[in-house]
Amino acid sequence: MAQDAVAAITVTVLLVPQSLAYALLAGLPAEMGLYASIGPLLLYAAFGSSKTLSVGPVAVASLMTASAIGAVTEAGIADPISAATMLALLGGLMMMALGLMKMGFVANFLSHSVVSGFITASGILIALSQLKHLLGIKLHGDSLPELLAGFASQWGSIHLPSLMLGMGVLGFLLFCRSALCSALLRLGCPTSIATTMTKTAPMLAVIATIIFSQQLDLPAKGVSVVGDIPSGLPALSLPTLSVELMNALLVPAFIIALVGFVESVSVGRTLGAKRRERISEDRELLGLGASNVASAISGGFPVTGGFSRSVVNFDAGAQTQMASVFTAFGIALVAVYLTPALYHLPHATLAATIIVAVTGLINFKDISAARALSRADFLTISLTILATLILGVEAGVAGGIACSIGLHLYKTSVPHVAEVGLVKGTEHYRNVNRHRVITHPGVLSLRVDESLYFANAGFLETYVERKIECTDDLTDVILMCSAVNEIDVTALHALENINLALQSRGARLHLSEVKGPVMDKLAATEFISSLTGDVFLTHHKAVSEVLA
């Protein structure tokens, strides 16, 4: 409990500037960031499965929120605040529904490469979009072409005081992150304290620039500041239930919920692994869903489990979700008592905070790792990054998912088929092109490295028939099914055709190493009774008996 209270203080200090900054990034009034850091923490503490995950506004979800809000406000459907709360409500209800239906598995279709590419591209977009506050210019849009066009047209109207202030904060934060931490370590400071101290740098920057801005009356010099923030806590209320608004936000809400869920589970798992703590996906959905509903009815916007805030919480020694409860209390105190002090906080300070935070999101190493391992992953991550940068966040996620699933389906539709032979001195059969193996004329041993289903049934049929045509004096074909995990109706028709084609040449078709579940299904079909050859438990037995 005491440890949790200490952790809560550290996290609160980190969260105040972060919450204000992410509300700004989402295109919303700064106080909504505070509101989104109170209710959600309490609800996650009650329903979530991780002991150390810290829930609230995060960079990527805020960017996605900005994009979704932008679309509906431009169309004149709703104001930004109604749109943001509706987005949180819809996303929260969807997550809760998925959790109650035990459908957490849908998140499995968001591959690592899609998530990694999306986050990298989001980091770039966020950093670029925040440059406007550093430069004191106005920028619209949330895709690379729009942002670059904005820079080009506004290049002449850069506001020097804002730029100097922003660069100063940026320099300070970068110094704290790199030099300060290693200096503290050299001075013998324990690692956890050193990293935690450097995390308070944003708060120090906030306090320092508020004082600076007030003393020099920067608002009068044209530096944009946060301005009036209502004191106190928001009244609980449901968002305005407009059917048109709900329809417009259904897809973005789902995508934000999906990405937020995957991110959150990944953070929870990483931390959980350090304490041998299991994360339940379905309970996570419930916890995050309830948090978003809480955010919606208390004037916030979409929230999820954030990496940096959770790591701070963990490193500061949080043992249970009581740390989050204390944190919520801390933020509530700020919202009630300290909002007048935030009047002079320059937007440039918050923008610098965000820019430093998102540099950690940009990760190009995953691209080269993907390139080495899998062409499909490389294509997916590249396409996701490009689509996100050029077409925006929703198209980026949707395009990445479509690309990864499409490539997977394509690959399974042209499966690897190997002719195999016996590895001398064993009962093991391997590819004739990769190993020195024993084969027998007239007997063709083929191993299909894929389940047989509709997408590859035609390929198999054509492959085997071509192979038959160019093999002389063929008497037996043995299909080794050790990698065949399923046979469906379309594939069964293909096998029947292969069987007939062999029969018409006076040759036989055998199957070997058919898995139990597959054999159970096949046993009931006419195919097995019309099979010209036999079914063998092992490929070795099949070859021996065929030759006998």
Add this chain to the structure above:
Amino acid sequence: MAQDAVAAITVTVLLVPQSLAYALLAGLPAEMGLYASIGPLLLYAAFGSSKTLSVGPVAVASLMTASAIGAVTEAGIADPISAATMLALLGGLMMMALGLMKMGFVANFLSHSVVSGFITASGILIALSQLKHLLGIKLHGDSLPELLAGFASQWGSIHLPSLMLGMGVLGFLLFCRSALCSALLRLGCPTSIATTMTKTAPMLAVIATIIFSQQLDLPAKGVSVVGDIPSGLPALSLPTLSVELMNALLVPAFIIALVGFVESVSVGRTLGAKRRERISEDRELLGLGASNVASAISGGFPVTGGFSRSVVNFDAGAQTQMASVFTAFGIALVAVYLTPALYHLPHATLAATIIVAVTGLINFKDISAARALSRADFLTISLTILATLILGVEAGVAGGIACSIGLHLYKTSVPHVAEVGLVKGTEHYRNVNRHRVITHPGVLSLRVDESLYFANAGFLETYVERKIECTDDLTDVILMCSAVNEIDVTALHALENINLALQSRGARLHLSEVKGPVMDKLAATEFISSLTGDVFLTHHKAVSEVLA
């Protein structure tokens, strides 16, 4: 050549009533059926790969054409004739493009169950929609609810003369198909001649009812007839190129092309197998594409390779595509000289011809076969039938494809994982729950029956970690990868996490029977160097060395 000419006469006799009937089914003037049976045959003869496939209007494509045309005419975008020719043009160009890009594989994603369910449902819809001509009533719509509502409201206005005529023709055609054929066979008539003769029944019905209708002046009694048909051949011309029309027809054109292609290849393969003739998918796309373009510029509508017409062509002794060239000539003669004679042809006759033809499409056996073999196929075929009947043809095909792919992805996301042990007296490892096998305490042998990719990486991680938790004194886990055809980035992360989880318990992770292509990729990763255990060629070797 002589054989081809004889076959052509038989096919022409079959095709004239069929072509007129399918134009009617598509909601088009009867002569368009004739036009669609001239140019397409010539172009397929030049470009297609099958020697006996007969191309022209077919039942299912005509129903889909009716649906697509209905949508654009209701929206006021175009008249039926422009819409039909544009549909053929777009579909033809798409097929040619796919063929040139060697992308015939896209058809593999239309599973047997989707095609079978779609054709069965189409047969039902076609038969129901044609009942209106037999009953002499007006019906609109092309889905079951619309058709049934139409029947209910029009029940009172059944036209008795039309009904009697239609039932007479229906009875005659059904008699010819069943009783006549077996009677001829009993009289010693060769099978091919008997079946060919029964196929001329529709033509006999056409001639008889024309005479009947003329003598009794049935049009004056309210029996709907074909009426004036322009004599001569259509002038070649491009469809009106309206962008709005093209946009509206893109999706239907693609679906018609896809289904037509799959059907056509399936007919071509069935006939080709009897003569050891190979069908090239990409050349088929070119041939069918060119046929449709020809249909479009000569006043026709979407065409494809038909089963019944091709079988008649084959049975009548066609040896080459010259038979189709002669057939095109025969139909052209009809279009030039015989259209005045068709004036008195009752619609009820054509409707009866269609109804008899489509009863052969309705096939419920595939549903029970799917049920026995694969739950996914059963769900897919059921959903396809229901969606087609209730929501219409496009939704039926699209829903069926989405269902089959979704179920496949779901299945691969929760793969079968088996704990395996040694089958006594062999080097073969099988499921401990299905075979009497030898296992060793502390050593866990797991076989994953699926490629490891993003959709099942999380499942595997959770599965193995649970298994680890409930196994006492675990020293080694050996993952048997004989069914793993691929490992992607997401799966690699899961394996790294499993490796770490074992390491933290002082246990090791080994891999066995990793396929060549997979090992090539893994060898380059950090995972292999950080692996706590080893990689073995065979599972038997792995177990022996781990125990040693």
